[in-house]
Amino acid sequence: MKKYSVIPGFSLTLGCTLLYVSLIVVLPLSLLFYKAASLKWSDFWKIITDERVLASYRVSFGTSLIAACLNAGFGLLLAWVLVRYRFPGRKLIDALVDLPFALPTAVAGIALTTLYAGNGWIGHGLEKLGIKVAFTPLGIIVALTFIGLPFVVRTVQPVLEEVEIHVEEAAASLGATSWQIFHRVIAPQIVPALLTGVALAFARALGEYGSVVFISGNMPMKTEITPLLIMSKLEQFDYAGATALAAVLLVASFCILLAVNVIQWRLSRYRMAR
Amino acid sequence: MKKSHKWVHVLLASSLALGVAGCSSAGESKETAQTKTVQPKAVQLLNVSYDPTRELYQDYNKEFAAYWKQKTGQDVTIKQSHGGSGKQARSVIDGLEADVVTLALGYDIDALEAKGLIKPGWQKEFAHNSAPSTSTIVFLVRKGNPKQIKDWNDVVKPGISVITPNPKTSGGARWNYLAAWGYALKKNNNDEAKAKEFLAQLFKNVPVLDSGARGATTTFVERGIGDVLLTWENDALLAVNKLGKGNFEIVYPSVSILAEPPVAIVDKVADKHGTQEISKAYLEYLYSPKGQEIEARNYYRPQDKTVAEKYRQQFPAIKMFTIDEIAGGWKKAQAKHFSDGALFDQIYKPH
Numbered sequence: 153m154k155k156y157s158v159i160p161g162f163s164l165t166l167g168c169t170l171l172y173v174s175l176i177v178v179l180p181l182s183l184l185f186y187k188a189a190s191l192k193w194s195d196f197w198k199i200i201t202d203e204r205v206l207a208s209y210r211v212s213f214g215t216s217l218i219a220a221c222l223n224a225g226f227g228l229l230l231a232w233v234l235v236r237y238r239f240p241g242r243k244l245i246d247a248l249v250d251l252p253f254a255l256p257t258a259v260a261g262i263a264l265t266t267l268y269a270g271n272g273w274i275g276h277g278l279e280k281l282g283i284k285v286a287f288t289p290l291g292i293i294v295a296l297t298f299i300g301l302p303f304v305v306r307t308v309q310p311v312l313e314e315v316e317i318h319v320e321e322a323a324a325s326l327g328a329t330s331w332q333i334f335h336r337v338i339a340p341q342i343v344p345a346l347l348t349g350v351a352l353a354f355a356r357a358l359g360e361y362g363s364v365v366f367i368s369g370n371m372p373m374k375t376e377i378t379p380l381l382i383m384s385k386l387e388q389f390d391y392a393g394a395t396a397l398a399a400v401l402l403v404a405s406f407c408i409l410l411a412v413n414v415i416q417w418r419l420s421r422y423r424m425a426r
Numbered sequence: 427m428k429k430s431h432k433w434v435h436v437l438l439a440s441s442l443a444l445g446v447a448g449c450s451s452a453g454e455s456k457e458t459a460q461t462k463t464v465q466p467k468a469v470q471l472l473n474v475s476y477d478p479t480r481e482l483y484q485d486y487n488k489e490f491a492a493y494w495k496q497k498t499g500q501d502v503t504i505k506q507s508h509g510g511s512g513k514q515a516r517s518v519i520d521g522l523e524a525d526v527v528t529l530a531l532g533y534d535i536d537a538l539e540a541k542g543l544i545k546p547g548w549q550k551e552f553a554h555n556s557a558p559s560t561s562t563i564v565f566l567v568r569k570g571n572p573k574q575i576k577d578w579n580d581v582v583k584p585g586i587s588v589i590t591p592n593p594k595t596s597g598g599a600r601w602n603y604l605a606a607w608g609y610a611l612k613k614n615n616n617d618e619a620k621a622k623e624f625l626a627q628l629f630k631n632v633p634v635l636d637s638g639a640r641g642a643t644t645t646f647v648e649r650g651i652g653d654v655l656l657t658w659e660n661d662a663l664l665a666v667n668k669l670g671k672g673n674f675e676i677v678y679p680s681v682s683i684l685a686e687p688p689v690a691i692v693d694k695v696a697d698k699h700g701t702q703e704i705s706k707a708y709l710e711y712l713y714s715p716k717g718q719e720i721e722a723r724n725y726y727r728p729q730d731k732t733v734a735e736k737y738r739q740q741f742p743a744i745k746m747f748t749i750d751e752i753a754g755g756w757k758k759a760q761a762k763h764f765s766d767g768a769l770f771d772q773i774y775k776p777h
Binding site for chain 2: 262
């Protein structure tokens, strides 16, 4: 391993990396599993497969997935517009994209509920059309879309900026249609980044609590998210039960992120091979 | 780079991480070994309380600091912390160093006792079950009471929309639930099956289960959802007097529950800080005429007869039962109604 590098030694930097990751990520998470491990296996199983808990998985995973997909489409569109066009106010929109990151989630929850409740500006109009948003799964999707927006935009944007415009020009001069250019030239370059963004938005949405509890209505079996059940277990001082559910969410998130990484790795190998 | 080499780093790093964690906890215990013997010039107290008491303790802390200064010449700074009652109890369990706790229900203080932070028998330490003031559960309705809601049996009628928070996550919601339970028992000669049916009816009418009492008030007041809000009397008075002046009315049902938000010294912390004496004085002064006056001004029912007489207009007489009468205390109530798979969960079981 004699490669020139600006900062000293691979072993030292890797050591620091591992120390940092174990302090910030691994240690707290292993403690979580440690706490959950105080349960007997049969009790653990009973807790995580309870009817209400299963219903909450359906709500949590379903709404997070839909929100992530919505963000995939609109996030891509937003990134595209921000990168490809110059217009007054572009910088402002660019700054606005990050706002959901900075806003306390409770503030987002209250603001969205105010808008989408039956007496809110948007909710009022939608209710006339017979669409209820606040206090239904739809409301949860709205909140999760809001908090997940920056992920897709921010992961796709830099990649889009790298896409060489003259490659597209070359394709066009060879008679490719716009769809072909997008599909054959641009898409392969941005899909890995898009996947990352969607996966991050999804994983973030799974664990979201603050903004959702205000707009979901928290009805058992209908609009209860898993993090709310974790909170209600904590409220009964049932630490083991709460950590059991938390462990389920954690493992699910980890598997999803891992799967996305595997897909990306395959994609890049496939592109190299061509 | 050989594989084995990598693992050495992994082990090194994780052992380092554990070492750091170990050091920090060791450092803490060293500090605590020093006990204070001299009465210091200034002292600090932390009062960990629940949500709606913010204004109450702001007033009270000023009053108490003046009283203490005059009595002992010592300056006292009192820090407050507020949040949902259960969450606050958990913070103290997890190491938030509260000298005193002033929470929404005895169950949360029992949890601290169970963890060995508070000596057993805390509820007998101060007068009136260690509750310097009481409250009860009332109805908040829209102006003019358009749905003519007068008592508990009106709340369960079909087509009435009721707002109450989730008993699984909110202490106040548990009082609401138990108030309805007590009414149903009294009405049906203690027939529990009928009482359960009554509560099932009630929760059929609940369109939104907020996670906390303040959230439920927001849903009712700001979102305009629901015909009736089940709430603490102190929150209802606050809503009527401050939030939506003239938009709401308070309805007192025929009977409700006597809510006793209790107070306690966190013995383990107070011993460590050397604040036993002042913590005791802090909680005792709540029972003094001045303390009772502040409680009443902040819409809590005073225990003191003279102060209660003075505020008779604000707190109409209402028949009340205690939690001991209808459920045999918090521990039993929690196990029977609110733990996982208990009565409240059964109400929502899909059939």
